[in-house]
Amino acid sequence: MLFRLFILLSLLLLNLYACKDGYFSCVAKTKDSKTIQNDSLSIPIKGDKRLVYSKKIPNAKILKHDPFLNLYIIKDKKHFKYPFDINMRLQLGSAAVTNKTFKEGKVLKEQVGLNTLGTYSAKIKTPALITSSCCALEGILTPDGFIDKYYLNRFINAKSADYGDIGIRVQDAGKCIKVIASNPYLKNNPLKRGDCILAFDGKKVYSSAGLMRKILFSKVGSKHTIKIKRDGKVHTFNVVANKRTGGGEISDTFLEFRGIFFNKKLHIVGLNQYFKDYGMKLGDRLVQVNGVRVKNQDELREYIENFKDFSSLLFERNNFQFFVNIK
Known part of the structure; x- marks a missing residue:
């Protein structure tokens, strides 16, 4: 207890005295480094590179790209002497x-995976x-919202920008980390909506934010164990991390796993070759799933999940409607 108190006091003194100009120097550094550029961030980091947040493709040599969080690593032609650290x-x-x-300010809510960014208390121009x-x-x-340092650090240092996925989306529900959606197209997916996650790889999990980091940051193809509680009984399953295909700036309806991507109004914005050969086109709008009208991505994911073995999708194109069946 005394040692922990000593550490906390040491950190407090470090924060009070190590950087005498405090946040004023951070404002000056942000200005001098030209970090803020209109609606984008271009943050100098080590190795003559910049970490970019932008909803537009940077006009620079792109070394790495995270399409889920709109992050890029680009080559910095103009070396900045004092790069930012994480x-x-x-x-x-x-x-x-x-x-x-x-x-x-302070972080009010942690970032939970790719779909729910964090909340920060201070209100300021973004x-x-x-x-x-x-x-x-x-x-x-x-x-x-707020993209936290764990995601930035992982993106900067990992060889690949790919995320892992075991086919679930979760949220905190009291003392339970609850599965709120399960991918019906993931082969042999043992996890179901309503499952309460107890442990991941033998370690107890305490929050949906922490669990999603473990899953997302896992290597594609890696094997894991997950302990859950379902209907009062505890089960342990073996799972394999697949490549995440949806979330964040990309639609996340689980149809992305099959190769169909949507905008917020459910118009198709991306298709793999299989569905192109099927006659589907970019711009087609999804109207119904198994006879039920859907208005947004959340409703689509819910109805897709309810029909695990077979999905009949009704699309519309120039007032012409047609069905596509997915197994």
């Missing part, structure tokens, strides 16, 4: 920082940086 240590304070001002008083990155603040 702070992976315990941090006692943070602020939202732009090239003009800062506002101290995009912005979230930094410590020593200007180390704690995350970035976008118009859609």
